[in-house]
Amino acid sequence: xxxxxxxxxxxxxxxxxxxxxxxxxxxxxxxxxxxxxxxxxxxxxxxxxxxxxxxxxxxxxxxxxxxxxxxxxxxxxxxxxxxxxxxxxxxxxxxxxxxxxxxxxxxxxxxxxxxxxxxxxxxxxxxxxxxxxxxxxxxxxxxxxxxxxxxxxxxxxxxxxxxxxxxxxxxxxxxxxxxxxxxxxxxxxxxxxxxxxxxxxxxxxxxxxxxxxxxxxxxxxxxxxxxxxxxxxxxxxxx
Ligand SMILES: [Zn+2]
Numbered sequence: 001x002x003x004x005x006x007x008x009x010x011x012x013x014x015x016x017x018x019x020x021x022x023x024x025x026x027x028x029x030x031x032x033x034x035x036x037x038x039x040x041x042x043x044x045x046x047x048x049x050x051x052x053x054x055x056x057x058x059x060x061x062x063x064x065x066x067x068x069x070x071x072x073x074x075x076x077x078x079x080x081x082x083x084x085x086x087x088x089x090x091x092x093x094x095x096x097x098x099x100x101x102x103x104x105x106x107x108x109x110x111x112x113x114x115x116x117x118x119x120x121x122x123x124x125x126x127x128x129x130x131x132x133x134x135x136x137x138x139x140x141x142x143x144x145x146x147x148x149x150x151x152x153x154x155x156x157x158x159x160x161x162x163x164x165x166x167x168x169x170x171x172x173x174x175x176x177x178x179x180x181x182x183x184x185x186x187x188x189x190x191x192x193x194x195x196x197x198x199x200x201x202x203x204x205x206x207x208x209x210x211x212x213x214x215x216x217x218x219x220x221x222x223x224x225x226x227x228x229x230x231x232x233x234x235x236x237x238x239x
Contacts, residue, residue: 002217004175009231011167011179012191018160019188021153028146028153035139042132049125056114056121063107063114070100070107175220179229186228193233202226 077097084090168176182190192201197211204225206214213221214230221230 035142039135046128191229199223201228
């Protein structure tokens with residue numbers, strides 16, 4: 001068989017193995033991403049709860065201030081009442097007092113309601129914070145495993161790249177350039193076997209002349225349909 005073809009097949013197989021690690025790396029990265037997403041979701045929950053609690057506290061504070069003002073108003077009304085002489089003034093003062101008391105009732109009810117809500121929210125916050133810690137621990141554990149996985153992959157890939165260098169060094173520049181050119185569009189299937197007289201890149205049937213050339217393997221033969229480099233897979237005869 002053509003020496004170049006043999007080397008090309010070896011190179012193509014080596015390249016296929018290098019590329020076959022891509023899904024594993026992708027899957028590893030995905031695992032970390034998924035765990036990170038879980039952390040982010042809980043963090044978002046915490047942020048929302050914290051914001052809501054602080055907003056409610058602000059509201060309670062403003063009702064407290066309102067209560068203080070209304071109390072002062074009632075006290076000053078009580079003083080004024082002593083100096084009132086007419087019925088009309090009396091009625092006006094009494095109306096003012098009724099309104100102030102109504103506002104106080106409302107403010108007190110709102111404070112109680114908001115504090116009740118915040119109590120629930122604080123419980124939810126505590127629970128979310130515990131969950132965040134657990135998720136963070138999960139993330140750290142997953143990241144550790146993934147880092148080991150990726151380091152192993154990188155090492156294997158490194159070895160394959162060394163092998164690739166050796167293979168390309170032995171290969172004629174022209175042949176290598178031809179292969180790389182096909183690889184641009186064919187990727188991992190730049191060099192494909194012929195089975196049942198068909199190209200295993202495009203699955204089209206080869207004419208007899210091309211098929212005979214592939215079998216002879218004296219030259220580098222390309223598929224007349226797709227342009228991939230073809231070879232016959234030699235089955236090692238059984239002993
Ligand atoms: Zn083809």
